[in-house]
Amino acid sequence: MVYEIMKYGDEVLRRESTPVAEVTDEIRQLAADMLETMYAAQGVGLAAEQVGRTERICVIDVPHDAEKPEWAEFNAAIPMPLVLVNPEVTSLEGVQRDDEGCLSFPGIYAKISRGEKVVFSYTDLEGKRRSATAGGLLARAVQHETDHLFGVTMIDKMSQLQRMSIAGKLRRLRDHA
Numbered sequence: 001m002v003y004e005i006m007k008y009g010d011e012v013l014r015r016e017s018t019p020v021a022e023v024t025d026e027i028r029q030l031a032a033d034m035l036e037t038m039y040a041a042q043g044v045g046l047a048a049e050q051v052g053r054t055e056r057i058c059v060i061d062v063p064h065d066a067e068k069p070e071w072a073e074f075n076a077a078i079p080m081p082l083v084l085v086n087p088e089v090t091s092l093e094g095v096q097r098d099d100e101g102c103l104s105f106p107g108i109y110a111k112i113s114r115g116e117k118v119v120f121s122y123t124d125l126e127g128k129r130r131s132a133t134a135g136g137l138l139a140r141a142v143q144h145e146t147d148h149l150f151g152v153t154m155i156d157k158m159s160q161l162q163r164m165s166i167a168g169k170l171r172r173l174r175d176h177a
């Protein structure tokens with residue numbers, strides 16, 4: 001099932017998610033539907049809030065060929081797609097500043113600073129706690145999606161000046177939410 005994607009202005013994007021107590025068939029179905037929704041929208045990540053849900057779960061699929069070669073190699077052991085239940089960023093290293101977009105902010109791209117490498121832990125769909133280290137675009141996606149689960153979106157990571165430069169686009173999105 002393909003969900004409607006919530007856009008900037010929808011109050012659910014500001015909500016903090018609720019930790020998933022147990023990985024049930026309902027959670028597995030939600031993950032499958034979120035992946036279907038993400039692929040239909042040609043995104044590389046999607047968090048529950050973006051489909052109007054508040055379970056602490058996000059999905060990511062960053063193609064290895066979208067990464068710079070050194071990060072493609074670094075991330076090679078991480079299988080895609082990733083379904084992260086109750087994800088937690090445990091450490092960040094380095095800084096990368098690059099264009100970032102979001103399915104809830106269609107047409108808006110901005111340079112956002114993120115950790116270059118991220119160590120994160122999560123529960124998989126079998127209910128097993130795992131941890132992984134990612135770099136590059138995948139590290140950016142993990143930080144972006146985990147932020148969503150705490151009600152934080154990419155505009156919170158922008159400077160005042162960046163926000164001013166997209167104020168008109170934001171207004172139009174909000175008026176259609």
Ligand code: ZN
Pocket residue numbers: 101102103104144148
């Ligand atoms: Zn997003």
